[in-house]
Amino acid sequence: MVKCRRIFKIYYMTLELSLENQQLIALPGNIRKETDLQWLSLYKNQLSELPGWIGELKQLGFLNLGYNRISQLPDSLGLLQKLHTLDIGHNALTSLPYSIGDLVNLNLFIYASNNELISLPASITKLGKLKYLNVAGNLLSNLPVEIGKMKSLRELRLYDNQLTSLPSSIGDLQQLKELHAMNNQLISLPFTIGNMHSLREIRLSNNQIVSLPESITKLEGLHYLDMRNNRLNSLPDNIGDIKQLRLLDLRANELIRLPDSIASLTCLEKLDLRWNGFHSLPSWSKELEKNGCTVYY
Numbered sequence: 001m002v003k004c005r006r007i008f009k010i011y012y013m014t015l016e017l018s019l020e021n022q023q024l025i026a027l028p029g030n031i032r033k034e035t036d037l038q039w040l041s042l043y044k045n046q047l048s049e050l051p052g053w054i055g056e057l058k059q060l061g062f063l064n065l066g067y068n069r070i071s072q073l074p075d076s077l078g079l080l081q082k083l084h085t086l087d088i089g090h091n092a093l094t095s096l097p098y099s100i101g102d103l104v105n106l107n108l109f110i111y112a113s114n115n116e117l118i119s120l121p122a123s124i125t126k127l128g129k130l131k132y133l134n135v136a137g138n139l140l141s142n143l144p145v146e147i148g149k150m151k152s153l154r155e156l157r158l159y160d161n162q163l164t165s166l167p168s169s170i171g172d173l174q175q176l177k178e179l180h181a182m183n184n185q186l187i188s189l190p191f192t193i194g195n196m197h198s199l200r201e202i203r204l205s206n207n208q209i210v211s212l213p214e215s216i217t218k219l220e221g222l223h224y225l226d227m228r229n230n231r232l233n234s235l236p237d238n239i240g241d242i243k244q245l246r247l248l249d250l251r252a253n254e255l256i257r258l259p260d261s262i263a264s265l266t267c268l269e270k271l272d273l274r275w276n277g278f279h280s281l282p283s284w285s286k287e288l289e290k291n292g293c294t295v296y297y
Contacts, residue, residue, distance in 0.1 A: 006127055011148030011252065014039055016038065016039035017031065017040050019041065019045070020044055020142075022044060025048070027174060031057075035057060036095065037059060038058060038073065040062065043065070043087070044066070045103065046069055048069045049072065051147045052206060053076070058079065058165075060082060062083075064087040065090070065091065066089060068090075069092055071092040072081070072095070073098065073100075075097050075215060077100065077102060078100060081104070083103050084106055084107050085108045086109065086207075087111040088110075090113070090115075094113065094116045095117065095118070096121055097119060098123045101125070103252065106127055108130070113177065115138050118140065119141075120143065122133065125144050125146045128150060128151055130150055131153060131155070132154060133156055134157040136160050138160075145167045147167055148170055153177055154178070157180045158179075158186075159180050164184075164185045165187070168192045171192025174195070174196065174197065174198060177201065178199075183209070186209055187207075188213075190213070191213045193213060194218040195215075199219050199225045203224070204227055205228040207229075208231065209231060211233065212236055214241075216236065220242060221244050222242050223246045226243060227250055228252055231254055233254045238261050242265070243264075246267050247270045248270070248271050254276065255278065256276070256278060258273075258282060260262075260282065263282075270296075278297065281295070285297075
């Protein structure tokens with residue numbers, strides 16, 4: 001018999017159930033009776049499926065299914081209207097149910113990393129309150145074209161997939177602070193990236209990007225730009241307009257010259273130029289070093 005533990009807090013009561021690392025192969029049926037359950041963790045078991053009655057636990061706000069063997073989620077998942085956090089990472093999922101778009105109050109996290117997802121349902125873009133989406137370590141070759149509707153996103157983790165492009169609507173993610181898309185097959189970035197004025201970090205190492213759109217120079221608040229191991233042969237002439245840039249990693253590209261505007265990046269702390277085609281560094285690199293920037297060449 002599975003027992004739930006009630007935890008009393010100052011202003012409210014929550015009912016929580018943790019069954020982590022119990023080698024469960026099926027969800028105990030008596031949990032179905034706990035219709036006021038608000039927090040459920042089944043982390044690190046051997047579950048291969050989730051029963052359809054999970055949708056009857058309508059008070060659930062937190063659901064952790066990470067590190068199991070689940071290959072499919074039931075449509076009834078969309079009935080969990082109070083869910084704010086969903087962890088389905090490190091399973092065997094090849095798809096997500098269309099009903100995931102019904103979780104309109106899911107406003108904190110979706111961890112769906114390290115599965116076998118080949119696509120995301122278009123309905124996921126209905127989650128306009130979601131702040132953090134992690135779909136890293138899957139088999140994604142594209143993203144929903146309307147991903148820009150997820151306007152509350154602060155962090156988007158897409159690394160270790162097979163993406164060849166990003167939708168132009170990504171520029172509508174006005175609240176996004178971090179974009180992690182390393183280890184993909186991107187050959188370019190949409191011009192609309194210049195509209196993402198909240199961006200502080202862009203991590204794009206290990207792609208096949210040849211050039212950056214001129215619009216990226218509009219990201220005046222950008223602190224971190226990692227472009228190592230791409231195919232860059234040029235940079236925007238006015239890249240110096242990214243006034244808050246602190247780290248610019250250009251290792252292992254095909255650059256043979258740098259724009260003089262880099263000299264105006266007075267906040268720059270690290271400029272990494274190794275493994276490019278430079279014969280020598282511009283004279284202004286000495287000025288950067290005098291201002292406290294470490295230049296690797």
